[in-house]
Amino acid sequence: MTKKKPLLNWSLTFIAIASIGYGLYHYKSSEIKTAMAQTQPEFPSPINAVTVDYSDYKERVTVPAEIVAPESLMLTNNFAGKITYLDLQSGSVVKKGQKLLQVDISEELAQLKTAKARSTLANNELARAKELHRKKLASDAALDQAQADAQINQAEVARIQAIISKKTIYAPFDGIVGLHTLSVGEYLAPNSQVANLVTEQPLLWVDFDLSQVQSQRLSGDKVEMVIENHPKTEFANIIAKEPVVNAQTRGVKYRAELQKTADMNLSPGTFVEVKLQQGQSKPKIKLPKHAVLRQQSSRFVYVLVPEKEGTYRAQRRDVSVFQDDSEFSYVSSGLKVGEQVVSSGAFKLYPNQLVSIKQADAQATK
Structure with a gap:
């Protein structure tokens, strides 16, 4: 027992000395890092900023809609007979008055x-x-x-x-022929469906239904189109509505006119969505959509706090967003009018980072 006690004492002494040495090393390392951080200059990160202000906001609703061709019909024959003439290639373009089909x-x-x-x-x-x-x-x-x-x-x-x-079918208007399987010599019964004929025009109709309440609160004559796989925002003009309420749905049918462009993948019968403004305008804070960041279920922005010599600190602040559209986010709480918010480059920032304003964007109200 007497021989083991000196060995134990030496072990405890060694452990104590090692612990003190590690503590001194860690303390000195921290002091050195702090000193280096204090001596190294902090360079501001360039960002764009926008000044918070109120904007006129109108409540909006989104409803389904259908694309309709201004001229479209199913070609049919009136009398039975054997086909003796056929100039009706599927997918071809035909001109008004062109002879398409004739039975014997x-x-x-x-x-x-x-x-x-x-x-x-x-x-x-x-x-x-x-x-x-x-x-x-x-x-x-x-x-x-x-x-x-x-x-x-x-x-x-x-x-x-x-x-x-x-017994002869002529094209009633310029258009594109749909698919069919007819051939010369085939017998056609009376009133047979021959093929679809759809007009080839840059204008399309957009038909949608609104409830009675939505119809009464409709504001303006423009609707925003939500087109799948189409990044740009498109608008259609309301041109007509049904004069009576539908007896089954108790809704009102509206029709808007859309100017079709080459990059729109729209065909008659396609279902889309339209956004419509409702009611009177209300003052709300509107920010560029990319200024409002998301982290899990929370939404936040970076508010600029003046530092010195034209620099700012980017302070994170949680906000409540009650609606987003393709370009803007509408904030209900968390910001005050006159504050500056990072509008571009916010995704690369961290809280309390030093920044400088590269460009002051126009207010979101404009």
Whole structure:
């Protein structure tokens, strides 16, 4: 036991000395780092800033809408028959008045030839009857009969021509032909659906429904379009609305007109969303959307606090945002009018960082 005590004492002494040495080393290292930090200059990070101010805000609602072509129809035939003419390629562009399809009219052509011959004969007989009547050699009844026969034969010619016309489909307007599987020689039943024809115009209609309350609170005649995979904000002008409320939905249908551009992937029948302003304007704080950052469920901005020589400290401040759109965030609390907020470059900052204003952006109200 006596031999173990000196060994234990030496071990404890060694541990104590090592602990004191480590503590002194850590203390000196901290002092050196602090001194180096104090001697190294802090360079401000350049940012853009915006001054907080009120902006006129109107409540907005988002509703589904459908893209509609101003001219669109399903081509159908009136009479049954075998297809003898077909100039209707799927996806092709056709012009107004262009002959697209015709079913067999051989029987009608024969009937038309006969009817025209009878009409010519009736017209000749009418001319002779008029001459005889002028010379007092024919009665009024004979002249009336000749006139009636001529008109009857003319009507028969017109009837057969109408049948031929109804057995032929012409393009009612310039447009693009939809898909079909028809071919020459195929039999068509009456009122068969042939193909869709959709106008090729830069204008599209946007149809949407509003409830009675939304309709009453509608403000303005423009709607903002929400188009999938289209980054730009597009607007459509309201051009008409239904004069009556729908008996089933108790809603009101509206129609807006959209100027289509080449980068819009929109076709008739596409479903989109529209945003509409509601009610009267209210003063609200509006900031550029990229000025408001997000961390989990919280939203915050960097407020600029003057430092010295044109520099500022970027202090993080939580804010409450009640609505976002494609460009702006609307803040309900957390900021005061007149404060400056980092509007560009906020994502690279950390709290209390030294910054300088590279550019003062125009107020969000403008």
